[in-house]
Amino acid sequence: ISPPLLNSSNPWATTKEDLAALYSCSNTGAVTIRTSLWKAFAQHASTHQYTFFSSSNGHATTRVDVTSPEGRGEVRDGETSSLNTLGYSPIAFEQYVEMLVRMSQEKSLSLTSSLGPKPFIVSVTGTADEVGRCCEHLAEVLNDPDALYPHAAGTRSTGLNLMMEINLSCPNIPDKPPPAYDGASLTEYIDAIATAKTRTPESGDKFLHIGIKTPPYTFHSQFKTLISALETSSISCANGCPISFITATNTLGSCLVLDSLNRPALGSVTGEGIGGMAGNALHPLALGNVKTIRGLLDQSAHEDVRSISIIGIGGVKDADGFRRMKSVGADAVGVGTALGREGVGIFGKIAAGL
Numbered sequence: 001i002s003p004p005l006l007n008s009s010n011p012w013a014t015t016k017e018d019l020a021a022l023y024s025c026s027n028t029g030a031v032t033i034r035t036s037l038w039k040a041f042a043q044h045a046s047t048h049q050y051t052f053f054s055s056s057n058g059h060a061t062t063r064v065d066v067t068s069p070e071g072r073g074e075v076r077d078g079e080t081s082s083l084n085t086l087g088y089s090p091i092a093f094e095q096y097v098e099m100l101v102r103m104s105q106e107k108s109l110s111l112t113s114s115l116g117p118k119p120f121i122v123s124v125t126g127t128a129d130e131v132g133r134c135c136e137h138l139a140e141v142l143n144d145p146d147a148l149y150p151h152a153a154g155t156r157s158t159g160l161n162l163m164m165e166i167n168l169s170c171p172n173i174p175d176k177p178p179p180a181y182d183g184a185s186l187t188e189y190i191d192a193i194a195t196a197k198t199r200t201p202e203s204g205d206k207f208l209h210i211g212i213k214t215p216p217y218t219f220h221s222q223f224k225t226l227i228s229a230l231e232t233s234s235i236s237c238a239n240g241c242p243i244s245f246i247t248a249t250n251t252l253g254s255c256l257v258l259d260s261l262n263r264p265a266l267g268s269v270t271g272e273g274i275g276g277m278a279g280n281a282l283h284p285l286a287l288g289n290v291k292t293i294r295g296l297l298d299q300s301a302h303e304d305v306r307s308i309s310i311i312g313i314g315g316v317k318d319a320d321g322f323r324r325m326k327s328v329g330a331d332a333v334g335v336g337t338a339l340g341r342e343g344v345g346i347f348g349k350i351a352a353g354l
Helices: 016-024 093-105 128-143 183-199 220-236 280-299 319-327 337-342 345-352
Strands: 005-007 031-036 049-053 071-073 081-084 119-124 161-167 210-214 245-248 252-255 275-279 309-313 332-335
Touching (some): 093 119, 093 128, 119 128, 128 161, 183 210, 183 220, 245 280, 275 337, 280 319, 319 345, 332 337, 332 345
Antiparallel strands (some): 081 275
16 A cells, blocks of 8 residues: 555545545555445444544534434644544445446546556455355455446446455444454454455466454453464464454444533434444554554464554554654555535645645
């Protein structure tokens, strides 16, 4: 990923227009798509929302606009943290894949790096079987997009580079705890990916890199569970560990922001307004996660585990935040809340300060 700066999977990377703007930005080295399911997620503006806040202020100060596809909080100076009760993208996985192929066939994807086409990281989730199906389909598309999605005018795809991120860490789905907190669940997903990759022939240099997005871990045994699952796959899977990168971290769940009258600032499926926190308030925890994961990967006896890269995400809003994230072991740095606040220009702002 060059430059090593990109967006995280978030609501500001949902539509074709969002993705085109992120892709055309010369300061992004990759574009991550909002996490999708095999079937589209049923999103409702009244229960799937986000807002910005200042942790020093202690409460939300803006109303949420529910006339958009998801409830959107206003942007105000100094409110650099965020809370969301969002689920996943209302656009299904295969719709996204076709969207990317069409963009490629219509020549709207240009080479912006000496390393080749800028990659799209297709973020997905679902059951282990569904994620395996997504992996197989994406690998097939990477190798021959035109066979699966032929263009009516016969135009062929050029400049399409795909990776895949498995989101195992969304905290906002009732009765579905993030699989990345549980060793058995982690192993189930990693095994599904390994199996899917063995069923999909890859040709030439068209290798599908796959990563996992982790939640913010808060004690050491959680980190060890992650590393153990990766090392187990290195031994048990035919071609070793199938994971190329870790995206750390997702939002911190079980957080609540109130308004000035001590009412939940956001609507949610449960009605409690509890959701995932990101942005400035998450930054120290995200730095600790990246540093700890990098250290444990480097200590592994398995070469394929040691070679796993990290995309560091959590509260980066300027060049100093970028430098901090890189200093603790991130190979590339993702931006979420600051993108929602400042738009695509945030990447130029960060780059200008480096």
